[in-house]
Amino acid sequence: MKLSFGKVVDMLNVCKELKEVRMPFKLSLILAKNIKTLELENDFYIEREREFAMKYLEIDNETGQFKMISDGIFKIKEGLEDECREAREELNKFEVELNLHKIPMSLIENMDCFTPEHLMALEELIAEEE
Numbered sequence: 001m002k003l004s005f006g007k008v009v010d011m012l013n014v015c016k017e018l019k020e021v022r023m024p025f026k027l028s029l030i031l032a033k034n035i036k037t038l039e040l041e042n043d044f045y046i047e048r049e050r051e052f053a054m055k056y057l058e059i060d061n062e063t064g065q066f067k068m069i070s071d072g073i074f075k076i077k078e079g080l081e082d083e084c085r086e087a088r089e090e091l092n093k094f095e096v097e098l099n100l101h102k103i104p105m106s107l108i109e110n111m112d113c114f115t116p117e118h119l120m121a122l123e124e125l126i127a128e129e130e
Contacts, residue, residue, distance in 0.1 A: 001100055001124060005045045006092040012038040014121040018113065027107045034100050034125065041096055048091055056084040102127035 003011070015035045019028075058067040058075045067075040076084045103125050108114055119126070 002095045002097055003124065004092060005041070005048075005094050005096065007121075007124075008038055008041045008096065008098070009045065010121045011125070012042050014118050018118065021113045023111060023113070024107060027103065027111075030101045030103055030107075037098055037100055041098060044096075045091075052087060052091060056080050056087065100125060105129055 012035065015031050015038060019031055019035065023031075053066060053074075056076055058077050059065070060067050069075050103122065105126060105128050108126070
Protein backbone atom coordinates (compact mmCIF):
# COMPACT_ATOMS: atom_id res chain seq x y z
CA MET A 1 0.00 0.00 0.00
CA LYS A 2 1.32 3.46 -0.91
CA LEU A 3 1.08 6.14 1.78
CA SER A 4 2.42 9.65 2.14
CA PHE A 5 4.82 10.40 4.99
CA GLY A 6 2.11 12.59 6.50
CA LYS A 7 -0.30 9.64 6.53
CA VAL A 8 2.37 7.33 7.98
CA VAL A 9 2.87 9.72 10.90
CA ASP A 10 -0.91 10.02 11.47
CA MET A 11 -1.40 6.24 11.40
CA LEU A 12 1.52 5.63 13.73
CA ASN A 13 0.25 8.15 16.27
CA VAL A 14 -3.22 6.57 16.31
CA CYS A 15 -1.83 3.02 16.52
CA LYS A 16 0.41 4.01 19.45
CA GLU A 17 -2.55 5.64 21.19
CA LEU A 18 -4.66 2.51 20.70
CA LYS A 19 -1.98 0.09 21.89
CA GLU A 20 -2.87 1.03 25.48
CA VAL A 21 -6.49 -0.09 24.98
CA ARG A 22 -7.55 -3.64 25.88
CA MET A 23 -8.77 -5.36 22.74
CA PRO A 24 -9.06 -8.80 21.18
CA PHE A 25 -5.77 -10.63 20.65
CA LYS A 26 -6.05 -10.66 16.85
CA LEU A 27 -6.57 -6.88 16.70
CA SER A 28 -3.68 -6.30 19.14
CA LEU A 29 -1.44 -8.45 16.95
CA ILE A 30 -2.40 -6.56 13.78
CA LEU A 31 -1.76 -3.20 15.46
CA ALA A 32 1.59 -4.40 16.87
CA LYS A 33 2.77 -5.56 13.44
CA ASN A 34 1.63 -2.32 11.82
CA ILE A 35 3.33 -0.21 14.50
CA LYS A 36 6.61 -2.02 13.83
CA THR A 37 6.36 -1.33 10.09
CA LEU A 38 5.22 2.28 10.54
CA GLU A 39 8.01 3.03 13.04
CA LEU A 40 10.67 2.04 10.50
CA GLU A 41 9.26 4.50 7.96
CA ASN A 42 8.78 7.14 10.65
CA ASP A 43 12.48 6.88 11.60
CA PHE A 44 13.37 7.59 7.97
CA TYR A 45 10.92 10.55 7.98
CA ILE A 46 12.46 11.96 11.17
CA GLU A 47 15.92 11.84 9.59
CA ARG A 48 14.60 13.75 6.55
CA GLU A 49 13.00 16.26 8.97
CA ARG A 50 16.39 16.84 10.62
CA GLU A 51 18.02 17.43 7.25
CA PHE A 52 15.18 19.78 6.33
CA ALA A 53 15.57 21.74 9.57
CA MET A 54 19.32 22.11 9.18
CA LYS A 55 18.93 23.39 5.62
CA TYR A 56 16.02 25.81 6.07
CA LEU A 57 15.74 26.92 9.70
CA GLU A 58 17.80 29.56 11.50
CA ILE A 59 19.81 28.46 14.52
CA ASP A 60 20.40 30.65 17.56
CA ASN A 61 24.20 30.90 17.94
CA GLU A 62 23.98 31.20 21.73
CA THR A 63 21.70 28.25 22.45
CA GLY A 64 22.25 26.09 19.39
CA GLN A 65 18.46 25.73 19.14
CA PHE A 66 16.30 26.59 16.16
CA LYS A 67 14.99 30.16 16.37
CA MET A 68 11.27 30.58 16.85
CA ILE A 69 9.06 33.41 15.62
CA SER A 70 6.21 32.44 17.92
CA ASP A 71 4.98 29.37 19.78
CA GLY A 72 5.62 26.39 17.51
CA ILE A 73 6.65 28.50 14.47
CA PHE A 74 10.31 28.35 13.48
CA LYS A 75 12.22 31.12 11.75
CA ILE A 76 13.17 30.23 8.18
CA LYS A 77 16.53 31.36 6.81
CA GLU A 78 16.16 34.58 4.84
CA GLY A 79 15.54 34.09 1.14
CA LEU A 80 14.61 30.42 1.51
CA GLU A 81 10.93 30.88 2.44
CA ASP A 82 9.44 29.68 -0.87
CA GLU A 83 11.93 26.85 -1.27
CA CYS A 84 11.26 25.80 2.33
CA ARG A 85 7.49 25.71 1.80
CA GLU A 86 7.88 23.64 -1.37
CA ALA A 87 10.32 21.24 0.29
CA ARG A 88 7.97 20.79 3.27
CA GLU A 89 5.02 20.01 0.99
CA GLU A 90 7.14 17.59 -1.03
CA LEU A 91 8.35 15.82 2.12
CA ASN A 92 4.84 15.37 3.50
CA LYS A 93 3.44 14.20 0.15
CA PHE A 94 6.30 11.78 -0.60
CA GLU A 95 4.83 8.29 -0.85
CA VAL A 96 6.31 5.06 0.42
CA GLU A 97 5.24 1.49 -0.26
CA LEU A 98 4.38 -0.37 2.94
CA ASN A 99 3.22 -3.89 3.67
CA LEU A 100 0.59 -3.20 6.34
CA HIS A 101 -1.94 -5.64 7.73
CA LYS A 102 -5.62 -4.90 7.14
CA ILE A 103 -8.02 -4.67 10.07
CA PRO A 104 -11.23 -6.64 9.49
CA MET A 105 -14.30 -4.51 10.22
CA SER A 106 -15.67 -7.32 12.41
CA LEU A 107 -12.80 -6.78 14.88
CA ILE A 108 -13.61 -3.12 15.48
CA GLU A 109 -17.33 -2.68 14.81
CA ASN A 110 -18.34 -3.31 18.45
CA MET A 111 -15.46 -1.46 20.08
CA ASP A 112 -16.21 1.98 21.46
CA CYS A 113 -12.56 3.06 21.80
CA PHE A 114 -12.35 4.07 18.13
CA THR A 115 -13.14 7.75 17.61
CA PRO A 116 -13.91 9.30 14.22
CA GLU A 117 -10.35 10.69 14.28
CA HIS A 118 -8.95 7.17 14.75
CA LEU A 119 -11.09 5.79 11.95
CA MET A 120 -10.07 8.57 9.56
CA ALA A 121 -6.37 7.93 10.26
CA LEU A 122 -6.78 4.16 9.81
CA GLU A 123 -9.24 4.27 6.92
CA GLU A 124 -6.86 2.59 4.44
CA LEU A 125 -6.31 -0.29 6.86
CA ILE A 126 -9.94 -1.13 7.56
CA ALA A 127 -11.20 -3.99 5.42
CA GLU A 128 -14.95 -4.20 4.97
CA GLU A 129 -15.96 -7.82 4.84
CA GLU A 130 -18.57 -9.09 2.43
